[in-house]
């Protein structure tokens with residue numbers, strides 16, 4: 431609520447400054463201009479194929495990244511030689527800004543959907559790898575002892591200790607993963623593409639169209655915020671057992 | 678019921694315990710006292726197989742599943758409520774889920790935790806968590822009960838109530854108990870026998886005391902017995918000696 435109000439205030443000041451002619455409309459177009467551009471994009475129907483491209487890249491990247499990262503993380507946690515093989519690679523990938531791979535991926539996979547999916551997949555899967563890997567390895571050993579002395583076997587351990595522990599790590603990273611998936615898709619399109627929001631952004635840049643740029647940025651922000659709130663709800667429901675401060 | 682022979686165990690080169698021998702007969706209540714760090718918890722962990730001894734033997738006259746182990750710390754599954762934590766043990770032992778939850782509730786009430794069963798561990802106090810852990814163990818109706826300082830962090834009234842209830846339950850069911858405690862009066866008022874460990878590393882069993890009070894026993898009333906004071910004095914003196922001699 432508060433945040434909504436302060437955003438509104440910012441927009442009003444911005445609009446006011448533009449009305450007074452204090453802002454150069456070429457660089458900083460007034461909010462109503464941006465809204466107009468956005469509305470046009472939707473009503474003309476030109477936006478849909480771009481939205482579709484970005485969304486499919488992000489969703490595919492997210493789902494595949496979660497899957498691949500999760501499986502690799504699990505393997506590394508369970509099989510020592512897999513860990514020795516993967517950990518250095520993952521640490522390296524984690525340390526560098528992974529978007530620098532974008533041009534390479536375009537060379538490998540072409541300017542179509544595949545290179546965007548690949549980029550968001552890499553961004554997401556490195557994140558997930560570490561979430562699952564640490565989720566399994568940093569299980570509280572005392573809990574394992576408890577279950578053992580209560581007579582529980584491997585299956586009970588898996589269900590009652592490992593799974594919840596990994597879930598809590600993964601859930602806390604899920605929001606970030608969604609952000610990463612979109613970053614991957616948009617940056618990939620920005621580098622080389624014929625469709626997508628990233629492509630539109632680079633088009634706006636090359637035609638010096640600040641209004642279009644801002645319109646696209648606010649669109650992407652709105653989508654990611656929407657997904658964030660969705661996942662936050664999910665997290666709050668599933669992680670009710672955590673003390674508030676550490677969530 | 679349980680026999681430990683010439684047990685030596687440790688985590689590194691220097692053993693924590695050396696040549697320890699003790700015995701718990703069926704229906705017997707045995708206490709283990711000794712300085713902090715002397716290896717009391719380690720001994721209990723060895724008995725249920727969480728630590729492998731370097732030499733010596735542990736002869737269990739019963740199945741592992743019939744041993745109830747209350748750990749010194751109160752780690753419960755953080756993602757399960759108090760009731761679910763207690764029910765878990767029952768479910769593992771084959772009780773259907775619904776019955777397990779009902780039985781768990783009954784145990785929580787018995788331990789003075791009514792109204793708290795739907796809380797998660799982080800929403801409970803240290804003493805409350807400890808009692809949830811106790812309920813978890815007792816609900817399985819063990820024939821041998823190993824308890825590592827179960828009554829620490831409880832207030833005096835609650836502690837008295839709880840020990841009284843526990844003792845009458847133990848006497849009624851004929852359960853054998855091995856209790857680790859730092860409270861000499863508690864050890865005296867509850868047990869049939871007390872073992873004193875010396876200071877570690879290389880802690881040995883310094884002495885064992887037979888406690889003469891009859892059963893069934895009132896753990897509070899027994900303190901009025903003149904022999905109680907005498908035994909307590911003796912225990913106190915020996916423990917002091919053990920602690921100070923280790924320090925010298």
Ligand SMILES: Nc1ncnc2c1ncn2[C@@H]1O[C@H](COP(=O)(O)OP(=O)(O)OP(=O)(O)O)[C@@H](O)[C@H]1O
Nearest residue numbers: 688693711712713714715716717718719720749877
């Ligand atoms: N996992 C471990 N690895 C290495 N050393 C350990 C481990 N657990 C305990 N020790 C050491 O073994 C010794 C005995 O520990 P233990 O917990 O059995 O003592 P205790 O008699 O239960 O003490 P307290 O009364 O303080 O609980 C201590 O010196 C401790 O530092």
Ligand SMILES: [Mg+2]
Nearest residue numbers: 717718749825
């Ligand atoms: Mg201990």
